[in-house]
Amino acid sequence: MKFPSPVPVQWIADLIAAKVTGNKNGLATGINEIHKVEEGDLVFVDHPKYYDKCINSAASFIIINKETDVPEGKALLVCDEPFEAYLKIVRHFRPFTPASSPVSDTAVIGEGTVVMPGAFVGAHVTIGKNCIIHPNVTILDYTVIGDNVIIQAGTVIGSDAFYYNSKKNRDVCYKKMESCGRVVIEDNVEIGASCTIDRGVTHDTVIGRGTKFDNQVHIGHDSVIGKNCLFAAQVGVAGAVDIKDGVILWGQVGVSKTLSIGENTVVLAQTGVPSSLDANKVYFGYPAEEAGYKRRELVWVKRIPELWEKVKGLEEKK
DSSP, rough: EEEEEEEEEHHHHHHHTOOOEEOOTTEEEEOTTTTOOTEEEEEEESSGGGGHHHTTTOOSSSSSOOOOOOOOOEEEEEOHHHHHHHHHHHHHHHOOOOOOSSSSTTTEEEOOOOEEETOOOOOOOOEOOOOOOOTTTTTTTEEOOOOSEEEOOOEEEOOOOOEEEEEETTTEEEEEEEOOOOOEEOTTTTTTTTEEEOOOOEEEEEEEEEEEOOOTTETTOOOOOTTTOOEEOOOEEEETTTTTTHHHHHHHOOOOSSSOOOTTTTTTTOOOEOOOBBOOEEEEEETTTEEOOOOOOOOHTHHHHHHHHHHHHHHOOO
């Protein structure tokens, strides 16, 4: 999430009751989680396992629960509960505001765009020209949609990320990490019926130009889907996935988190993708492997009973 304008780090420290060490005169331009941080961003860390990763990331300002050395040009904001501090910043800049009408007064809708009855368009949404938003579509706050986009009935764009701060030493082990990111849908995209596209935790979930989704496709937070991709029904993509241009995912493909799929790759139906895939190949099975290899493997599996009978026959002859 980018702030409306750069914010003095000391002002943020006062907001969250933190002590600043390092660059006390810095200006923060936004807040991000570790997978998406950029220079000028705030990031929080509350576990020793990730201290070094956060401090040495692109982030300029680190909310942390331990005093330590500060890299040149950066600042630490030291407080007891960095996660609670994150929530306080998000709630300040992106407070929850109940809707008062089906289409927000702050939404910008382009010429020639049709919003069907029963659709909901939230605050600060931007929709381009010549789009069709079918009945019972929900487009939540801060979503950005390009020109010539079709969204079929019942789809939800911009729902909260499935993302939790986990600690076993408290009554509620999984505490919601409130989402302040966006969904950005580029030109000439079609989204099928009953799809769900989660907004980024703090950054953008992106659907590239010309991409087409069938019904019941789910895209997790902060994932970036390339241009001219094709996803068939019931595809599920987890969070922070990078799918390059021209990828085809056939029905019921499941893609795990924080991985990448190379351009023009085809993943056949019901394949499970637990790790990154190379470009310009066809994959099948679980775990996903090149389809030709997987088919040969299945042929040999089917031959196991036959081979076993041959082995038994040889033993009997002895």
